Amino acid sequence: MSDEILAINGGQPYRTKSFPSVGNASGRMLGDEEIALLTEVIREGKLNRVGGTKVAKLEAEFAAIYGAKHAIAATSGTAALHVAMGTLNLEPGDEVITTTITDMGTVIGILMCNLVPIFADVDPRTGIITAETIAKQITPKTRAIIVVHLFGQMADMDPILALAKKHNLIVIEDCAQAHMSEYKGHTAGTMGTMGCFSFQQSKQMTTGDGGMVITNDDDLAYRARLFADKGWPRTGTDYRGHLFLGPNYRLTELQGAVGLAQVRKIGEIVARRRRSAELLAKLLKEIPGVNPPYITPGANPTWWIFSFTIDEKALGVSSADFGKAIRAEGAPFGVGYIPNPVFEYPVIAERKTFGTSGIPWTLPQARPGITYDRKDYPGTMQVLTHTFTMSWNEGMTEDDARDIAGAIAKAAKHYRAQKG
Numbered sequence: 001m002s003d004e005i006l007a008i009n010g011g012q013p014y015r016t017k018s019f020p021s022v023g024n025a026s027g028r029m030l031g032d033e034e035i036a037l038l039t040e041v042i043r044e045g046k047l048n049r050v051g052g053t054k055v056a057k058l059e060a061e062f063a064a065i066y067g068a069k070h071a072i073a074a075t076s077g078t079a080a081l082h083v084a085m086g087t088l089n090l091e092p093g094d095e096v097i098t099t100t101i102t103d104m105g106t107v108i109g110i111l112m113c114n115l116v117p118i119f120a121d122v123d124p125r126t127g128i129i130t131a132e133t134i135a136k137q138i139t140p141k142t143r144a145i146i147v148v149h150l151f152g153q154m155a156d157m158d159p160i161l162a163l164a165k166k167h168n169l170i171v172i173e174d175c176a177q178a179h180m181s182e183y184k185g186h187t188a189g190t191m192g193t194m195g196c197f198s199f200q201q202s203k204q205m206t207t208g209d210g211g212m213v214i215t216n217d218d219d220l221a222y223r224a225r226l227f228a229d230k231g232w233p234r235t236g237t238d239y240r241g242h243l244f245l246g247p248n249y250r251l252t253e254l255q256g257a258v259g260l261a262q263v264r265k266i267g268e269i270v271a272r273r274r275r276s277a278e279l280l281a282k283l284l285k286e287i288p289g290v291n292p293p294y295i296t297p298g299a300n301p302t303w304w305i306f307s308f309t310i311d312e313k314a315l316g317v318s319s320a321d322f323g324k325a326i327r328a329e330g331a332p333f334g335v336g337y338i339p340n341p342v343f344e345y346p347v348i349a350e351r352k353t354f355g356t357s358g359i360p361w362t363l364p365q366a367r368p369g370i371t372y373d374r375k376d377y378p379g380t381m382q383v384l385t386h387t388f389t390m391s392w393n394e395g396m397t398e399d400d401a402r403d404i405a406g407a408i409a410k411a412a413k414h415y416r417a418q419k420g
């Protein structure tokens with residue numbers, strides 16, 4: 001299986017077999033249950049959610065497993081976050097603090113509502129914003145915070161919630177990558193005012209694309225439901241009144257059917273992810289020069305991505321070169337996650353938003369002169385250049401974890417020996 005010579009130097013790779021993938025059936029728990037519910041929808045011939053049963057049941061069961069009062073489905077995680085922002089009905093030019101390391105979907109809802117995104121730096125150990133980094137970005141225009149539980153790990157929520165309370169800020173949890181992750185006995189999405197989820201292909205549960213918003217607030221839930229349905233109440237005297245501006249983010253019954261089968265499996269999916277990932281974390285702890293994933297005290301993650309770092313000095317190798325070595329051994333880790341902080345994408349850096357207006361930054365209500373510069377984000381740059389990441393899934397076995405640890409151990413041993 002392996003010799004001492006690194007595969008990048010012409011040796012045998014530690015592992016040659018590919019790993020299960022979230023991109024197909026190998027790493028997904030999709031099967032007869034989804035097919036049965038989908039078949040019901042097709043036989044009934046009713047594919048849209050209005051008046052249907054599947055999306056409504058998915059919402060009810062999703063709310064139940066989170067212990068939330070309300071769940072409102074949407075067509076994607078991006079849509080769910082847009083629903084959350086639209087539901088708050090903030091004033092154009094108001095500011096929302098979020099993170100530099102996330103999918104663009106976190107920021108799109110902010111911009112769509114003419115709100116100005118403000119970026120807090122991340123803790124280099126987790127890639128997640130903290131009360132300390134958020135506090136530095138609060139201004140008189142700040143109204144809300146979107147916390148992203150990156151990689152399925154958890155933000156340290158207690159100090160963030162305390163800070164938000166002190167400054168009267170709304171907290172939205174972006175749980176797109178953190179379905180069923182826990183923090184001090186609370187499930188992700190239940191600590192803030194609203195929690196937003198993605199059901200995109202790679203997420204812990206999937207409908208291909210899809211999303212969900214949860215909340216315990218009756219008024220916000222009512223508004224969120226309308227926002228995702230063109231502002232249309234569909235009841236009483238307001239039956240055909242479009243009460244305010246909102247898009248159509250209605251999930252279909254086809255997606256509802258798959259989501260319903262998936263939500264019934266989420267416990268098993270999460271248990272499988274934890275079993276293999278926790279073993280890998282344990283094995284990495286035993287390798288000198290390798291730092292296993294840092295877990296926020298009190299958190300129990302659900303492993304969307306498995307991440308770790310190395311002590312470059314102890315191993316005498318750069319993270320970039322170590323990455324090349326372990327990939328050649330058959331452990332498919334990238335370095336970083338997204339290529340740059342989100343504010344360097346053209347949409348933000350070049351203000352490619354609404355025509356050539358530069359809105360929301362140029363709004364008269366907005367704080368003038370807002371710019372973003374990577375030199376103000378040392379934690380972010382550390383994560384993007386030094387954190388090894390590999391997509392995780394419920395198809396990963398304990399043998400897979402042992403192979404990955406073996407490949408990493410082989411490379412670490414080589415560099416330690418070379419260093420002398």
Ligand SMILES: Cc1ncc(COP(=O)(O)O)c(C=O)c1O
Nearest residue numbers: 076077078103105106176198200
């Ligand atoms: C943290 C985070 N937020 C938002 C999104 C957007 O979700 P979607 O791709 O379903 O629109 C994603 C998707 O990857 C994500 O990872």
